[in-house]
Amino acid sequence: MERATGRAEGGGAQGAPRVSATVFRRPRLLERLDSWPDITVVHGPIGSGKTTLLASWVASLASPVLWCEPEAGALPFSELEAFAAAGAGVLVIDLGERADAAQFARLGSLIDRSPRLRVAVATRSTRTARELAAASDAALDVIGPADLLVTLDELRDADLLDGDDARLELLRRSEGLAVAVRAKIDDALGRTSGARERLRRLLRSELGAHGGRYEAALRVALLPRVDRAILAGWEIPDRFVDDLDEAGLAEWDDDWLRMHPYIRGVLAEDAEQQLPLVERRRLLAAAVRSSLVERDPLQGLRTAFELRDLGLATEVVFANMVELLEARDATYEVFQGIPPSDLRGYPGLTVLLALLSNMDPDTRPRALQLLATESIFQRLHPSRGLHRERVVYRAFEAAALRLTPFSGRALPLIRRAVEDFSALSDEDVDALGRMGPMLQVHLGIGAFYLRDLELARRCFEMADAKHIEAGRADRVDPLSMRAGLAALSGDLPLARRLLEEADAAEWPAGWRGSSPADFFNLGRAVLALEDGDPHAAEAHLDAAGPTVDIIEHWTLYALVRARRDRLAGEVEAGLMRVQRLREQRGAAPGTAMARSLLDAAEAELRLASGEAVTARRVAARSAKHSAVCRLVLARAELALDRTSEAAVHAQRVLGAPAATPRSRLEAELVLACSALRAGHPRDVEVFATRISELVRSTEVRAPLRTIAPRDREPLVDALLRAGVAEAITSLVAAEALPAEAEVEPLVALTPREQAVLEALVDAGTMDEIAARLFVSRNTVKSQLRNVYRKLGVSSREAALSRAALLGLLEEPAA
Numbered sequence: 149m150e151r152a153t154g155r156a157e158g159g160g161a162q163g164a165p166r167v168s169a170t171v172f173r174r175p176r177l178l179e180r181l182d183s184w185p186d187i188t189v190v191h192g193p194i195g196s197g198k199t200t201l202l203a204s205w206v207a208s209l210a211s212p213v214l215w216c217e218p219e220a221g222a223l224p225f226s227e228l229e230a231f232a233a234a235g236a237g238v239l240v241i242d243l244g245e246r247a248d249a250a251q252f253a254r255l256g257s258l259i260d261r262s263p264r265l266r267v268a269v270a271t272r273s274t275r276t277a278r279e280l281a282a283a284s285d286a287a288l289d290v291i292g293p294a295d296l297l298v299t300l301d302e303l304r305d306a307d308l309l310d311g312d313d314a315r316l317e318l319l320r321r322s323e324g325l326a327v328a329v330r331a332k333i334d335d336a337l338g339r340t341s342g343a344r345e346r347l348r349r350l351l352r353s354e355l356g357a358h359g360g361r362y363e364a365a366l367r368v369a370l371l372p373r374v375d376r377a378i379l380a381g382w383e384i385p386d387r388f389v390d391d392l393d394e395a396g397l398a399e400w401d402d403d404w405l406r407m408h409p410y411i412r413g414v415l416a417e418d419a420e421q422q423l424p425l426v427e428r429r430r431l432l433a434a435a436v437r438s439s440l441v442e443r444d445p446l447q448g449l450r451t452a453f454e455l456r457d458l459g460l461a462t463e464v465v466f467a468n469m470v471e472l473l474e475a476r477d478a479t480y481e482v483f484q485g486i487p488p489s490d491l492r493g494y495p496g497l498t499v500l501l502a503l504l505s506n507m508d509p510d511t512r513p514r515a516l517q518l519l520a521t522e523s524i525f526q527r528l529h530p531s532r533g534l535h536r537e538r539v540v541y542r543a544f545e546a547a548a549l550r551l552t553p554f555s556g557r558a559l560p561l562i563r564r565a566v567e568d569f570s571a572l573s574d575e576d577v578d579a580l581g582r583m584g585p586m587l588q589v590h591l592g593i594g595a596f597y598l599r600d601l602e603l604a605r606r607c608f609e610m611a612d613a614k615h616i617e618a619g620r621a622d623r624v625d626p627l628s629m630r631a632g633l634a635a636l637s638g639d640l641p642l643a644r645r646l647l648e649e650a651d652a653a654e655w656p657a658g659w660r661g662s663s664p665a666d667f668f669n670l671g672r673a674v675l676a677l678e679d680g681d682p683h684a685a686e687a688h689l690d691a692a693g694p695t696v697d698i699i700e701h702w703t704l705y706a707l708v709r710a711r712r713d714r715l716a717g718e719v720e721a722g723l724m725r726v727q728r729l730r731e732q733r734g735a736a737p738g739t740a741m742a743r744s745l746l747d748a749a750e751a752e753l754r755l756a757s758g759e760a761v762t763a764r765r766v767a768a769r770s771a772k773h774s775a776v777c778r779l780v781l782a783r784a785e786l787a788l789d790r791t792s793e794a795a796v797h798a799q800r801v802l803g804a805p806a807a808t809p810r811s812r813l814e815a816e817l818v819l820a821c822s823a824l825r826a827g828h829p830r831d832v833e834v835f836a837t838r839i840s841e842l843v844r845s846t847e848v849r850a851p852l853r854t855i856a857p858r859d860r861e862p863l864v865d866a867l868l869r870a871g872v873a874e875a876i877t878s879l880v881a882a883e884a885l886p887a888e889a890e891v892e893p894l895v896a897l898t899p900r901e902q903a904v905l906e907a908l909v910d911a912g913t914m915d916e917i918a919a920r921l922f923v924s925r926n927t928v929k930s931q932l933r934n935v936y937r938k939l940g941v942s943s944r945e946a947a948l949s950r951a952a953l954l955g956l957l958e959e960p961a962a
Contacts, residue, residue: 164215164240165203171330172306174201176299177291181205181268186286187259188268189244189277192296193396193408195347197326198270201296202240211266212237218246223255232262244271245394249279256283272396293399297324308333328410348414354395364388366423368398369415370432372447373406377439382431429455436460445471450482462496462537467581470622473503474658480504480511488518493532495541496583498522502544519548536576539568540587547590550597555739559598562591566607577614582622585611589626593700596633597739599774602806605633624653625664632667635674636704638810640847647671666692666701673708678850680879682716695729702733703745707776710749714756715853722753744770744777751780760787775801775811782818787856788939791822798822809846816842817851820866821859832862836870843876852879897938897956904931905951908944 178201181188190198206213214231216224216239223241231237241247247255259267267286269276277290303315318336322328331343355362364384368374374382379389389405392398398407407415419428432451437460440448445468452461465472472479483501491497498518505515525532526541546561569588577584592607608629615623631646650668659665669691676685689712692698695705706729713722726749747770754763767781782797798818801811820835842848855863864877897905907917918928939947 164206164213165199167200167203167207171200171204172302172308173204174298174302175305176302177201177295178205178208180289180291180295184287184289185266187280187284187288188291189280189288190268190270190291190296191272191274191277192291192293193272193325193399193411194350195325195327195408195411196293196296196396197298198272198296199242200326201291202242202268202270205268206238206240209238213240214238215240215242217241217243218251221246221248221251223247223251225254225258228255228258232258232265236264236266238266238268241267241269244269244276245273245396247276249275252276252279253283256280256286259284259286273394275394296326298322298326298329299324303329309336323409325408325410328408331410344414347411348418351397351411351414352418355397358391361388361391365392365397365415366419367431368392368405369407369412369419370428371435371451372409372412373404373444374435375404375439375443377443378435379405381434381438429457433457433460436464440464441467446475446478446482449479453482453486456490458490458494458497462494463579465496465500466540466579466583469500469581469583469586470656471582472500473507476504476507480508488521491518492522492525493529495522495526495537495544499541499544502548519545534576536572536580539565539572539576540580540583542568543587543591547587547594550594550739555598558594559600562594562598563600563603565591566595566603566610569610582620585614585620585622585626588614589629592626592629597741599741600806601633601637601808605630608633621654621656622659622664624650624655624659624668627653628665628668628671632671632674635671636810637808638813638846638848639808640675640678643671643675647675661691661693663698663700666698666705670701670704670708673712677708677711677715678848680715680849680853682712685712685715695725702729703742703749707745707749707752710752711850714752715850719753719757723750723757726750726753740770740773744773748774748777748780751777751784755780755784755787760784764788771797775804775807779811779814779818782815783854786818786821789825791825794818795822809842810848810851813839813842813846813848814851817855817863820863821855824859824862824866832866833869836863836866836872839867840870840872843872849876849879852876855880897935898931901931901935901938902956904928905935905947905956908932908935909948 174197181202182205190201192198206215212231212234214227214237216227218241228239231239241255255267259265269280271277277288281288298319300312300315300319303309303318304312309315309318314336318329318332322332327343327347334343351365352362355365364382367382367384368379371378376386376389379386389400392405392407393400397411398405400406423431432455436448436451440451441464445464448464448468449461449472452458452464479500483504488501491501502515502518505511505518522541523545526538542561543565546558546565549555549558549561566588569584569591572580572584588607588611592604592611595601595607596604608626611626612623612630615626627646627650631643631650634640634646635643647668655665660668669688673685673688676682676688685708689695689705689709692705695702695709698705706726710722710726713719713725726746730746747766751763751767754760754766761784764781764784767777767784771778771781778797778801782794782801785791785794785797795818798815801807801815804811807815816835816839820832820839823829823831823835843852860880864880867877867880868874903921904917907920914925914928914932917932918925921928936947939951
């Protein structure tokens with residue numbers, strides 16, 4: 149901007165700059181200048197349009213104007229005194245950052261003595277307004293950096309560019325800096341613009357006047373922002389931060405030093421010409437390792453990719469996997485500049501990109517493609533890369549395999565991956581950062597759904613220990629997994645302690661409402677059900693959002709919600725929810741255990757509604773895949789009075805190598821009820837003693853509420869004799885639901901089948917029945933087979949008990 153002469157002469161005073169004809173007016177700021185009667189400080193960085201704004205303003209004034217700048221840090225006070233003595237006028241001081249506190253103290257005194265003097269100061273420094281406010285009693289207004297940014301309305305009013313889309317894009321690229329906006333408008337309109345080169349000359353002139361400042365600025369321009377750790381690594385003294393901030397070339401917020409992108413872009417062009425490539429690479433790699441890897445991992449990853457240093461990128465990923473996943477869209481965009489083929493042999497990067505791809509349905513197919521390509525590469529080059537990177541990839545591959553049709557092959561790979569993690573050196577563990585514990589959690593989830601609960605517990609504990617050792621807030625992830633697993637397994641004292649610990653912990657932002665809290669909410673819901681509070685359980689389940697939207701553990705949520713619906717007496721609504729869930733999710737759950745959990749949820753509700761035969765059918769198709777489903781099957785068999793079959797299923801659960809406390813208690817209850825019905829009091833006493841010990845040690849109570857009405861009274865007597873407190877035995881009768889007492893009516897018997905059934909009460913053999921009914925023995929045999937099939941039994945005793953329960957006989961069989 150050129151200077152006009154003649155407005156004020158002599159000393160350090162200069163004329164106001166001439167305003168270019170291409171400069172657009174800024175009415176909102178000009179009105180603000182007109183409306184303030186005393187002092188206005190216009191504060192902004194270089195190129196923000198301070199001088200242009202003030203020059204446009206004074207050009208429209210009728211009052212006398214004195215425009216001046218400090219020289220060698222001093223204001224031309226002889227000129228200022230004379231101007232103030234002449235009467236009303238406007239004093240404009242440009243480049244106010246060059247004046248020191250003593251000059252502003254003297255200026256403040258002059259202002260207070262000259263009530264008709266109007267003052268405006270343009271400055272790049274934040275201290276100018278503070279020093280003027282301290283020096284004068286006059287009212288002071290500050291037009292700050294945010295006020296100086298060009299707005300969409302200003303571009304509209306000036307009728308610049310065609311349409312708001314073009315204007316918004318210009319503002320996005322320029323970030324509203326006046327000099328950048330003007331340059332880009334000139335480019336868009338095809339006008340020759342010297343704004344960028346004028347800024348370059350100004351920067352070189354101002355920075356070059358101080359030894360080493362220009363060279364330091366070139367280094368700072370290599371990154372969008374730098375902190376003290378980076379500056380120290382680049383051997384740039386702290387005073388340089390203050391120098392740049394004072395000069396309005398960068399902004400320091402006590403944490404980061406940031407240049408405006410346009411100013412940085414000009415200096416970065418100079419840096420590319422004047423700093424050797426090797427030096428630039430060294431500086432940037434040092435910045436990533438000294439600061440960005442910890443404080444700004446997204447920029448660290450971007451910088452590593454720009455350097456094409458994939459080893460450095462892997463370091464960033466290992467240390468910040470969680471943060472990078474949370475910034476999904478931004479992280480995915482960073483990867484777009486890297487050809488997938490370049491990632492081969494860098495499994496940490498492949499894992500991250502696969503996870504990012506899997507988070508969006510539109511890019512999910514890419515995840516499988518990446519994994520397949522990397523798997524082939526790893527098998528062809530088994531020794532390529534660092535050992536810890538290969539361990540990470542094998543762990544991820546094992547954890548991901550359970551979500552594929554080949555989930556049955558995943559458990560051995562998960563076990564191997566866990567052992568590989570355990571064998572890593574301390575150095576390797578430290579290098580993996582947060583990625584190590586995160587993968588251990590996923591291995592634990594895989595083990596859980598593949599029915600190795602002990603391995604799942606071990607994985608969660610290992611991940612928790614690593615986070616504790618590192619002091620990380622995301623410890624709540626494995627801690628919540630441990631708590632939820634303990635609650636689901638029936639170790640309630642441990643579950644309560646871990647849930648209290650997790651609830652009191654500091655959670656990373658957003659985690660309580662997202663997937664890391666899934667097992668935490670599940671655990672709390674299970675405890676609420678144990679306490680007999682379906683409303684609290686519902687609140688905890690709802691905290692995870694709609695079950696259909698839960699990515700990982702929706703079948704578990706379906707099971708716990710079914711138990712909640714059962715306790716609340718909302719069985720029909722629960723069945724509708726399960727059916728709707730099956731329709732909405734479409735494809736079956738990924739693992740056999742996950743499928744069995746959904747079947748168990750439906751079977752629980754079918755059994756509670758009296759549909760024992762349907763419950764038996766649903767539970768039977770998945771019983772071999774989980775103890776929870778087998779136990780529902782055992783209870784369905786018990787409801788059908790198939791006591792032998794119920795006992796067999798219960799014994800299979802107890803014989804499993806890793807039976808949980810809850811499943812052991814449920815199995816013992818089935819055995820006790822079977823023994824009661826079979827008339828084996830000694831066995832009942834044995835089972836009651838075991839139940840008493842399990843109830844005492846685990847604090848599990850909920851299964852007591854599922855006992856069928858016919859078994860409640862004798863079971864309570866047995867438990868009381870075994871030493872169970874009455875407060876606990878009272879739970880046996882606490883569930884007032886139609887439940888398993890009312891079994892669904894079976895297909896009606898034909899008259900001949902009904903006659904055979906009634907004859908079975910008194911007659912002992914098929915020959916006796918045949919003689920009584922005047923039919924052949926084979927006819928009796930065929931009809932009796934039909935009766936057994938329709939009743940869902942396999943013996944005379946069971947058929948008579950079942951028939952009595954269904955009201956098919958006038959009196960129960962003795």
